[in-house]
Amino acid sequence: xxxxxxxxxxxxxxxxxxxxxxxxxxxxxxxxxxxxxxxxxxxxxxxxxxxxxxxxxxxxxxxxxxxxxxxxxxxxxxxxxxxxxxxxxxxxxxxxxxxxxxxxxxxxxxxxxxxxxxxxxxxxxxxxxxxxxxxxxxxxxxxxxxxxxxxxxxxxxxxxxxxxxxxxxxxxxxxxxxxxxxxxxxxxxxxxxxxxxxxxxxxxxxx
Numbered sequence: 001x002x003x004x005x006x007x008x009x010x011x012x013x014x015x016x017x018x019x020x021x022x023x024x025x026x027x028x029x030x031x032x033x034x035x036x037x038x039x040x041x042x043x044x045x046x047x048x049x050x051x052x053x054x055x056x057x058x059x060x061x062x063x064x065x066x067x068x069x070x071x072x073x074x075x076x077x078x079x080x081x082x083x084x085x086x087x088x089x090x091x092x093x094x095x096x097x098x099x100x101x102x103x104x105x106x107x108x109x110x111x112x113x114x115x116x117x118x119x120x121x122x123x124x125x126x127x128x129x130x131x132x133x134x135x136x137x138x139x140x141x142x143x144x145x146x147x148x149x150x151x152x153x154x155x156x157x158x159x160x161x162x163x164x165x166x167x168x169x170x171x172x173x174x175x176x177x178x179x180x181x182x183x184x185x186x187x188x189x190x191x192x193x194x195x196x197x198x199x200x201x202x203x204x205x206x207x
Contacts, residue, residue, distance in 0.1 A: 005097045006145065007105035009079075009086045016057060016075045022104075023050040023078055026085070029104030036092050036103065038162055042085045049078045091148045091165025094193055117141050117188040117195035120169075125184070125203035134173040134203040136184055141195060144188035149173070150197060152183040158200060160185060176205035 011019055023046055030036060030043040056071040086105055093099040100107060120138045128135040140147065146167045152158035164171060173182070181204050185197035 005095050005100060006090050006108050007086055007093075007100050007103055008108040009083050009105060011079055011082075016053065016071065019075065019078055019082075020050055020053050020057070023047075023053075023082055026082065026104035029102060030085075033102055035099040036089060038092065039085065039088050042081070042088055046078075046081050046085055049074065049081050053078050087146055087167050088165045091146050091189055092162075094189060095191075116192050117143055117190050119195045119198040120144075120147060120186045120188055121198060123184060123186050123198050123201040125201065128172075128206050130172075130174070130206060131178055132174060132176045132205050134176065134182060134184070134205055136171045136173065136186070136201075136203065138169055138186050138198065140169045141188035141190075143190045143192075144195075145191075146189045147171070148187045148189055148194060150185045150187070152185075152200070155183060156200070158183055158185070160197070165189070173203070173205075178205050178207040180205045 027043055027047045027050065030039065053071070053074040056067070056074040059067040060071040089100070089103050089105065097107070118141050120141050122139040124137060126135050126137055136149065146165050147169070148162060149164045149166065149171045150160040151163045151173065152160050163173060173184075176182070181202060183200045184203055185200050187197050188195040
């Protein structure tokens with residue numbers, strides 16, 4: 001047995017102000033962080049939702065019911081984005097403690113057995129009504145902690161680009177031009193590092 005190092009988001013029981021402080025700290029640590037160059041967009045998004053929550057907290061001080069409702073929605077949005085960033089950080093760092101210590105999120109160690117991961121299988125896109133989305137689903141790998149998702153704009157030879165990490169056996173690739181075709185592959189991330197990529201699967205952004 002040995003330890004896998006990951007970062008986690010611990011928000012349960014924390015006030016909206018505490019969540020905002022954590023988000024601000026993570027943004028400050030991740031902005032310009034050369035260990036995570038592919039996560040710039042997510043860091044920017046977290047900064048934006050943190051700004052929105054701060055404004056909502058100020059407005060909610062009046063006790064106005066509508067302002068309080070907006071604050072609660074802004075708080076929930078921040079929780080979603082910081083969790084998404086946490087998953088992406090773990091997917092990029094692959095247990096590298098030195099890298100993870102630079103991201104601003106706390107570490108958690110997990111015991112597990114060392115074993116080579118097999119790649120996920122059954123990658124496919126499913127129907128969705130969300131314009132510009134490719135909704136991917138796949139069968140996970142035993143021992144995987146998360147999954148890295150890759151996209152190619154051309155068929156073989158593929159030009160794979162990492163687009164995200166997920167802890168679930170599904171992933172939504174959003175904000176694409178409707179009707180655009182892509183190819184996708186998924187790898188498993190766990191104690192032994194990252195598996196090879198799955199077989200490629202086509203997907204078209206919903207119109």
